[in-house]
Amino acid sequence: MALPRSELAATLATVRFDKLATLDAAGKAALQQAARRSRRIQRKRELLTENEEIPETLLILSGWAMRIRLLEDGRRQVLGFLLPGDLVGLSYLESAVASTTVVAVTDMDICTAPHPSISPSLARGYETGRMFEETYLLAQITRLGRMNAHERITDLLLELLDRLELAGLALRGRLEIPITQELIADALGLTSVHVNRTLQALRRDGSLEGKGRDFIVSNPDALRQSIGRRTVRVMAA
Amino acid sequence: MALPRSELAATLATVRFDKLATLDAAGKAALQQAARRSRRIQRKRELLTENEEIPETLLILSGWAMRIRLLEDGRRQVLGFLLPGDLVGLSYLESAVASTTVVAVTDMDICTAPHPSISPSLARGYETGRMFEETYLLAQITRLGRMNAHERITDLLLELLDRLELAGLALRGRLEIPITQELIADALGLTSVHVNRTLQALRRDGSLEGKGRDFIVSNPDALRQSIGRRTVRVMAA
């Protein structure tokens, strides 16, 4: 007897925030409450548009989104991915403007994020979430700046694995990644052709299993080791 | 008759924050006050160490710093540069841990940043500063991911020009950049050899003048145009 989808999604988001800041009862209640008013978003819809007002902070209950930036000639950079439990458009300034466009990669469920003033633990969770976001941006810079194609792909997969596990969405190295090789290319500053060949090589040498968009990292620790990726600590303290 | 150096530095930092959030009297006073207790930092010293506690938020009064990350095999990524008026180690969590190491690129003057609770305008200025920081990280990702060497260098120079102008430190396209070509390379994911050759090409075709670490961008707007760089708005509203 399955839970209704929105309940399930709410639980997942709560799980993640609880890890970020150990929620008190008020915080948990607020999240559950917010999730009850969830909306469905179609794939490819924009959640936020660069340079336009941010109407409200959103919480992702299910599905993936990405932050993107377009160059004038059409080149596209995927700045980062947003997963269930992530916040979209968090700002503490009234009348803030979106620094990037955010697009739904898959169909999604989202809701308005409860206001941080509701509970100090929630506020701490948001603040921790922000720090994670910064961490992901810094990791992305390092990938793009100083890693080769092989390392970039491996490192990104490991980050996604870590993040999905944190949200309770990946088990034992198995992750379903709902994005095309072209998107991976746009995230990693490569061509989709090169991503394709590199993925093949990774599968050939046993670093990866699975096919299509189904990835199995059978030995995450070994893989981390092989590219010298540090383990990311979940909690600050 | 020159101002004492610390007064001058304090004024510059104040100018920048005033642009970010129109400081009230209390905010200005707090900044001037803080700057009076400035410390001198030697080039190459660490202001912050990755994974270690952040003891306090610092305000840069003069000199440049950089955020760096090292890979296990010694490759180095410069994540971004920190200029006068920038904050180092701002966090709203008690007991936060530094997400990156920050190293002084030149000798610097720094002081403890006044606490945001002193003035709402100061708090807004910090928050705006944070958004700028995010903007710079996103720009860095785009440079590394989807621009070629020529564009990366041009775009970085233009960003630094904008930022120095915002702090009142660059005039009419002339900027003195106290960093080696090797650092530029580590920031832009290139080899210093390639940076050298690309800079030569930029000077040859007239995009840049000046020599050594002295850069003159005689026509910033044309250069911006040529690589399709958007003008960065200073204020949100």
Next chain:
DNA sequence: CGGGACTTTGATATTTCTCAAACAATGTGG
């Protein structure tokens, strides 16, 4: 004046891109 830190140059190697086409999977309307 000597030494260290940067910059510049040349020759060659490697990675990644480009273009073009074939192939596979997936979804949609009839």
Next chain:
DNA sequence: CCACATTGTTTGAGAAATATCAAAGTCCCG
């Protein structure tokens, strides 16, 4: 349930961008 269209993946061959290595040149400091 088919047929077609669309979207994504795979392959091959050749080209371009950037890295590597090694040495020479320049500049600045003490």
